[in-house]
């Protein structure tokens with residue numbers, strides 16, 4: 634399984650330059666150089682400006698590295714930590730996002746986690762646009778060893794979601810993970826399908842879906858936030874999963890997710906393997922990016 638350090642190696646290789654001997658003055662960060670490096674790793678311009686202002690106005694004795702760490706942790710915001718809700722009929726979690734962001738893989742990884750905690754998960758494949766829309770998820774359900782409900786191509790995705798909730802209640806499933814078809818945030822008819830799906834699930838089980846998480850592809854950097862904003866307007870998001878952190882050189886955009894969306898990052902995908910989904914930890918993230926980078 635890829636760890637934080639390995640997964641962040643691309644962004645880290647950019648940030649490491651901020652700690653190189655040429656970029657440091659008496660072991661401290663050179664603000665001008667840092668500014669450029671943060672922008673290159675896709676930290677938002679607004680946050681970079683705030684960081685630069687704070688570092689430049691800090692008392693001479695203050696450690697710039699410590700100040701930087703504190704500001705980045707603040708930008709990420711605290712918690713909450715995710716725990717599977719129990720004591721309700723079935724906890725329904727819907728995953729959405731643009732094409733290929735990693736929804737299906739994330740749904741499967743989450744099902745495995747739920748099962749590992751002694752819960753009975755169900756995977757619901759509601760991609761009825763493509764011929765084999767939910768076949769990948771069905772394969773995953775066999776691998777994980779959990780129930781599956783899918784829909785035929787051309788059928789109503791809201792109906793599939795309704796059926797999944799109904800089947801989950803009949804089979805006493807604890808968790809229903811609803812994988813949705815990938816859609817571009819700009820395609821209105823497809824986006825309109827999402828609230829319809831929510832209404833259908835809520836009709837069968839009041840309160841469902843209990844959570845709606847957007848799966849963001851880290852390689853898109855700041856563009857992922859633009860997409861998330863549009864999804865958030867159509868269906869209020871309650872959490873973010875960032876996939877493909879391994880391989881992205883733009884992990885700096887994570888620092889503006891909270892301020893731009895006010896939605897917490899809950900999990901991060903650090904690889905393609907079924908266990909490569911880890912709860913997001915702001916300390917681990919910041920330390921993997923900046924910690925000891927000058928000592929390598």
Ligand SMILES: Nc1nc2c(ncn2[C@@H]2O[C@H](COP(=O)(O)OP(=O)(O)OP(=O)(O)O)[C@@H](O)[C@H]2O)c(=O)[nH]1
Pocket residue numbers: 730731732733734735736737738739760813814815816875876877878879880901902903904905909
């Ligand atoms: N490296 C890496 N690859 C990932 C990660 N998560 C998903 N992938 C890969 O990304 C590709 C797309 O993943 P899917 O889960 O099929 O994406 P999707 O959002 O369901 O795709 P559509 O249903 O077509 O919209 C697959 O090859 C996955 O193995 C991750 O965290 N890291």
